[in-house]
Amino acid sequence: MSLPKEPRQLMINLMYLVLTAMLALNVSSEILHAFKTINNSVSKSNEAINGKNNETMLAFQANEDMDGQKERVKPFNDKAKEISKEADRVYQYLENWKERVVAEAGGYDVENGEKSIKREDDINASTRLLVENKGGDSIKAQLEALRKYMLDRVSDSSRTMMGQQLAIQIVDPKPNDNNPQGDWSTGNFYNMPTLAAVTLFAKMQNDIRNSEAIVIQRLFDEANAKQIKFDAITAIAVPKTSYALQGQKVEAEIMVAAYNKSVNPQISSSSGQIKIENGVGHWTGSAAGVGMQTVRGQITLDLGSRKITQPWDFQYMVGSTGASIQLDKMNVFYIGVPNPITVSAAGYSMEDVSISIPGAEVHADPARGKGAYNVSVGKLGDIVASIIAKKHEGGTAEVGKMKIRVKMIPDPEPQVGGKSGGIMPASTFRVQSGVAAVLKNFDFEASFKILSYSFSMTKKRDPDIKGPFVASNAYFHSSPQIQALVEQCKPGDIVYIDDIKAQGPDGRVRTLPTIAFKLN
Known part of the structure; x- marks a missing residue:
């Protein structure tokens, strides 16, 4: 192609080339x-x-x-x-x-x-x-x-x-x-x-x-x-019984987090008797009163050049004679899932025993037997469960009660292919279907639904970030742009998934942390 000889046309052509180059180099x-x-x-x-x-x-x-x-x-x-x-x-x-x-x-x-x-x-x-x-x-x-x-x-x-x-x-x-x-x-x-x-x-x-x-x-x-002697202690009081009836024996162990059998600490208590053997204190007492009981004391350890003193305490629940409430899975109630409990009352027919929990829905669970219930709660805080029994002489009476803490289900962990970030083979990432919300180390059956997330990718040989593109559910194919990036990913690419929204059985929408993968 020959260059134009007219100066004006030559100038126009040069300006066009400059403009084209600027457009090619423009970063959005x-x-x-x-x-x-x-x-x-x-x-x-x-x-x-x-x-x-x-x-x-x-x-x-x-x-x-x-x-x-x-x-x-x-x-x-x-x-x-x-x-x-x-x-x-x-x-x-x-x-x-x-x-x-x-x-x-x-x-x-x-x-x-x-x-x-x-x-x-x-x-x-x-x-x-x-x-x-x-x-x-x-x-x-x-x-x-x-x-x-x-x-x-x-x-x-x-x-x-x-x-x-x-x-x-x-x-x-x-x-x-x-x-x-x-x-x-x-x-x-x-x-x-x-x-x-x-x-x-x-x-x-x-x-x-x-x-x-x-x-x-x-x-x-x-x-x-390389430590031979411990340099700090934390006092631990572990009750063997979390719920007792009046007059029943209650036991607990009080110890330091790191202890030596040759060194016996000095332990004081607000109630009960303490026997010390091989560096461990054994507390024994008798349940008294009704409701939550707290035992406190101090533990002192002589290290030769100095003495370390730490406070300790533990709690246990005392119910009225003959009645008890057992939380079958955890020692708390969770919002959004049925919380199984078992009620017993010695001296009463289970047909004459019921449970009352203000602020909660209680449903009998015949499949698990008499005295079994599922409890649904909807508000954080503490609630009190009362055992109600029909008296032989007529009417009803509260024969036991227990204070129970209500908590939210913990946040799940966002994962792709069972991993919450890090290095993943590109071939493995290409076959993944989407983002999962995994609830780890939780005893209840509870699942979270991914509502949306933002997906971005940095290509190895392309400085431009692809995205962010928003998915309307857990699956990559909910967004054609995301699915295309997943199918085209190669070693060296970096994937960012953030602004992850998930909804649990309690109806609450959680924002989960960002996860990133470097593909190899």
């Missing part, structure tokens, strides 16, 4: 908004993890400062301090790179005291600084060095396992047409919008904080594993 505002949302979320997560790490370091120092513990704890605490210091340095190193990339893209706009990046969609700044000028190579080297630094400070027996758990994982991309050498910097930063680069740095900082948390917790555990 929706995608930038998604990056901004993810960046804000990851930044808040970084703050939370850093707070927990600081708490662990304070606990580490408190253990070292205890009498007789410095020699045992200090070597591990020193390593934890070194790791936190090095993690802070690399974290700040990435923070500086954020500012350099933003400055290269034109800096910030300030409005009403809030900063925003002027050119969020600029793809040249990250390419120039991190790919062409080799800044990405320095970042990669810093992360690899930090990972090795952390692993070198845990025990040899833990190093392989910790290497698999650390969030800092440096993996070179596979070579392709755009990155024939499989260069790490090119794979991560080439033609990356400024806001996306800032988000990626935040994710790397998140990996640093998570890795820091794992390693210092491991050092904390290793320090405690």
